[in-house]
Amino acid sequence: MTKLPDREPTLRVLPLPKDLNQSGDVFGGWLMAHxxxxxxxxxxxxxxxxxxxxxxxxxxxxxxxxxxxLVSFYATIVREGTTSITVDVEVYSERDPMNPHVVKVTEATLTYVALDERGGKRPLPSMEGR
Structure with a gap:
């Protein structure tokens, strides 16, 4: 039996009827955006x-x-470079309120780059003083 991770989700969202495709499932693009x-x-x-x-x-x-x-997104930094941050995201759905259960629906890894005020890459700040 799948359970939600034992930490606060980064994001939690309920999809709406407008988010469905012609088959009645939530669009993959909706999930990717979230x-x-x-x-x-x-x-x-x-x-x-x-x-x-x-x-x-x-x-x-x-x-x-x-x-x-009820869709829950759990994001964790897994790698840092000079200007980049790689994040793993796990996505779980809580289903059927009458017979509740959890299903892992998606997992992804994304890389982000820190930008300065002009839109150029910038180094990540030091972890000191955090």
Whole structure:
């Protein structure tokens, strides 16, 4: 039996009927957009400022997402470079309130780059004093 990770989710969202495709499942693009938002949150915090997505290193759809699912996104920094931050995002759906269960629906790895005020790459700030 799958369980939610034992930590606070980075993002939690309920899809709406407008987010469904012709088959009645949530659009993959909706899920991808929310994975990018969730991944950017720890990247922005670490960079202490603006970041942009430069790569979607991997993205695996494991299960469909339904309009009645409560979707939770868990993002963790897994690597840092001079200007870049790589984040793993795991996505779980809580289903069927009458018979609740959890399903892991997606996992992805994305890389972000810290930007300066002109939009150029900048080094990540030191971890000292945090």
């Amino acid at each position: 994975v990018d938002i969730a991944g950017s949150i720890p990247a922005i915090r670490r960079a202490r400022g603006r970041v942009v997505t430069i790569a979607v290193n991997s993205f695996v759809f494991r299960e469909p997402v339904f309009v009645t699912d």
